[in-house]
Amino acid sequence: MEVKPISRHTLQRLPYYLHYLQALQQEQVARISAPTMAADLHLNEVKVRKDLASVSHTGGKPKTGFAVDELIADIEEHLGYHNIRDIVLVGVGHLGRALLHYRGFEAIGYRFVAAFDNDPQRIGTEVNGIPVFSTNELADYCHRHNICLGVITVPADSAQAVADRLIDGQVLAIWNFAPVRLTVPEDILVQNENMASSLAVLSDHLKMKLDDEL
Secondary structure, eight states: OOOOOOOOOOOHHHHHHHHHHHHHHTTOOOEHHHHHHHHHHHHOOHHHHHHHHOOOOOOBTTBEEEEEEHHHHHHHHHTTTTTOEEEEEEEEEEEHHHHHHTTTTTGEEEEEEEESSOOOOTTTOOOOOOOOEGGGHHHHHHHHTTOOOOOOOSSHHHHHHHHHHHTTTTEEEEOSSSSSSOOOOSEEEEEEEEEHHHHHHHHHHHHHHHHOOO
């Protein structure tokens, strides 16, 4: 069945819906309504209705709502969780190694097949069974193995060069953990995870809370 295109904002909310629905499934809840979901997740009811309508093949029924099992299957289909995609990571430092050890990626449709680094002591080793190659091999590897996504966990001053190699390898998307904005073609999606910005927000919030207590 053809998957309907949905907005990026809806895509970002789908994992939260899925986690919520999986918890209901564990409790053997058979059906759920959009208003109940919206209330439980503290979201706008109209937004939740539109999100669910964009992914549900059967739609919700008046009064009884959506079948939980069917809605889970629909969301997982839209997120591609049943189609394992091979991905690579560049930068086998502390963060990179942590991601390579994370066991949750295959559950959401991704599998690390290779890692890359420019440190001779890391090249030729394995991390969690994943081989580490030289970054000089990155573009050719991605091209030969049809890699769709590259994860960047290198320092900021190396990130653009790594992105260029990934693009040369014809990846479709980049997950960037380096604290720098990348310059990429319009058809390449970049998802930035700027931990410094997130920590700044948390720090400001904590400062205000702690100052109020003084």
